[in-house]
Amino acid sequence: MRFIMPGKKIIGRTAFLLLMGLLVFIARYVYLATPVISAYGAKIACSAVYLQHREIQTVIEEELSAFPFSIATYTLNERDASVTGSVWGFAKRKAIYREGLGATLVNDSSEAQIRAQQFRRPVKPVQYTDSIPWPNGDQLPDTLPRSINIIQLDAILQRELDDYKTVKPRHTTAVVVVYDGQLIAEKYADGYNKNTLMPGWSVAKSITAALTGILVKEGKLDVNAPAPVAEWKGTGRERITIKQLLQQTSGLDYEENYRKPGSAATMLFKKGNAAAYTVQLPLKYAPGSVFNYSSGNSNIISRIIRQATGEKNYHAFPCEWLFYKAGMYSVVLEPDASGTYVGSSFCYATARDYARFGLLYYNNGKWNNEQILPEDWVKATVQPSAADTLQQYGYQFWLNGFNKNDLTQRWYADVPADMYFADGFGGQDIYIIPSKKLIVVRLGLHVTDENKLLKEIISTIR
Incomplete structure (x- = not known):
């Protein structure tokens, strides 16, 4: 035993x-x-x-x-x-x-x-963009600004592509530089060119914010008013404003974490209606009290845009009111199964059209003497909320931080504090640096050292 x-x-x-x-x-x-x-x-x-x-x-x-x-x-x-x-x-x-x-x-x-879904889509204007001068078209001038060291700039962009040329996934697929409104340099990885549509991922959030601004200008939305979400009535969530959705301070219990099958992955890849999934989430914080980056907030805004424009006009609205006015003829916004654009994540465009979007903001929302965005929209965009302790987020754009004396509070320490940018997964970025008259678009399949890249580009300005 x-x-x-x-x-x-x-x-x-x-x-x-x-x-x-x-x-x-x-x-x-x-x-x-x-x-x-x-x-x-x-x-x-x-x-x-x-x-x-x-x-x-x-x-x-x-x-x-x-x-x-x-x-x-x-x-x-x-x-x-x-x-x-x-x-x-x-x-x-x-x-x-x-x-x-x-x-x-x-x-x-x-x-x-x-x-079987039927959407009214706009007819794309017949434009021979190669014969239309930039930025409305793709014809570039023969002369470049003397204040830029073009040879040095070309070498910097080429090195950015070459450093990871044999790595899979390739880090950088496109870089476009605009100085003082003029496209002065661009480079593409093998297999990509100025006509290739590139994923923007969360650059879609910044586009969603611009569409919101247009509706504010037209008097159809008020950023300070409670968000028009019927499901929130009588739940405490009806206090959430559109501004709080834009600034990522809604207070909804959402986690932007793709390393596990949580709310972010569920919303984008398991649900047919991203906004409907997000609006049913409970409050975790009082609205306006805590910054919490959330693709869910952006998709709620996208549904609000759909409601404000109406079913007849919604799917044509981005092109007719924004993209075609700014010469951005390549942009594709992808909808979920409910037909609402996934305003947080799914957009494609050429690198040049992303640059045009940055130029629209650089020019305070004006294009060809037309004020597309409200006159104060860009100013409001770069103001962080009081709840954002790092002061690094505005209206669906990231900011470089506002403490000019403390470089550790900047997103990129070697880049001016007035820089703000649309940022997507994998390093899809539109950098707008007003003090340097620069717009830099960097796209790729993996992140790179973008602080170094921007610092070197800035160094080419004499």
Whole structure:
């Protein structure tokens, strides 16, 4: 007869329970994460194939080569213009392409329902932009400003591309520099050019803010008024203002964390209506009291824009009131399955059109003598809220910090304090530096040392 010490029994049972708990945790994580992995890859691949005209294998080798997306399989179906992702044959998710609308994930609605949606889309003006001078077109002048060391600038941009040329995913795919309103330099990685549509990710937030500004100018929205969200009536959330949504101080219980299958990943990749998902979240903080960067806030704003413009006009509104007026003919905003633009994350445009968007803000919201944005909109955009302790966020734009005597409080220590920028995942950025008369667009598949890049670009100004 064997005698087992009671202590060993307890240790054995504890180890068994810990093992079972770990297995349950892993199983739950896999259950929640695999649909996100499949959906993310399907969406990225679908947009890249049909908007960027790239081979799906190239996208898999570059954007989707890292874990956990590398464990999934992505299949292109050219007959119905779609991409399907799956993990070991499970958790299949499909993204479909529609002309003028980009890619949409099939969530909550059937594919047939999504494809049956009817939207009024604007007719793109027939423009031979190569014969129209910049910034309204793409014809560049033969002479460049004498105040710029062009040879030095060209070398800086080339080095930015060459430093990571053999790395996958490639760090930088495009850099465009505008000085005093003139496009003075641009460089593209192999396979990309001035006509290639590039993902902006959270640059979409800044575009959403601009569309909000237009509606404020037209008297259809008031940033200081409570956000018109019917679901919030009588819940305490009806106190949230549009301004608080813009400044990321709504107080909603949302976490911008993509390393786990939480609210951010759920909203973008598992739900067919991003705004409907976010508006049902409870309050975590009193509105206006805490800064919490949230793509959810941006998608609520996007739905508010849809309500303010009306169903008949909504899908044409960005082009007719913003993009086409500023010569930005390439921009594609992608909607979710409900038909609302994913105003937090899904936009594509050429590097030059991102530069034009920056130029619009640099010129205080004016283009061709037309005041597209309210006259005080840019000024309001670069004012942080009292709740933002680092003073680094305005109306869906990041700021470089406002303590001119403390470089540690700046986002980029070697860049002037008046710089503000639209910033997207992976280093998709539109930097606006009024004191240096500069706009710098940097796009890529991975972040780089952008403080160094901007410092070197600034150094070329004599």
